Amino acid sequence: MAADPELRWFKSSYSGGSGTECVECAYVSHGALIRDSKCNGGPILNVRPQAWLRFVASVCQGVREPA
16 A cells, blocks of 8 residues: 555654654554655554554553464
């Protein structure tokens, strides 16, 4: 999937300013998109709304899924 220039990409407020090891997200009607902030022309992960909400809730609660 090519990056749409109209998308509003954002980084976590916890991301450092050094530009290392960070991902960016953009909300779309069918969920969320995730990409490497250092390679914004690279691959984009497409996540369904339910999976994105579960991920965000888990991160906020500090929950880890079993391996």
